[in-house]
Amino acid sequence: MTLRTYFLGMIISAILCFVSWILIVFYVDPETSGLIGVVLFFLMLFFSLSGLFALLGFYLKRKFFKNKVEFGQIGTAFRQGILFSLIFTGMLMLQSLGMLFWWSAILFIIGISLLELYFMSKD
Secondary structure: OHHHHHHHHHHHHHHHHHHHHHHHHOOOHHHHHHHHHHHHHHHHHHHHHHHHHHHHHHHHHHHHHHOOHHHHHHHHHHHHHHHHHHHHHHHHHHHOOOOOOOHHHHEEEEEHHHHHHHHHHHO
């Protein structure tokens, strides 16, 4: 797979997930759809943000670290994009459950950061 093919696939999938998230926002009523509507909302938001953050992360890594191999940065950028979207989506889930406080947000971010440190130590 070439780098161009990877980016084209990531861009198309991120756009499709974002469009489906927008459709869920406008056409799914969480009151009547129950748990499935809420799960679809958060799942599509997670996928669209993962694609967006992965593409953005790769672009920033490519811009600032020009001496590294591009294919080696894809996995790291994708993992960090998933973790950033997990932070964002997790915070929204905690807020929707009424459980988001400053200390729970800090603990959540620390937990995700420790997970990233674990993955960084494996590389």
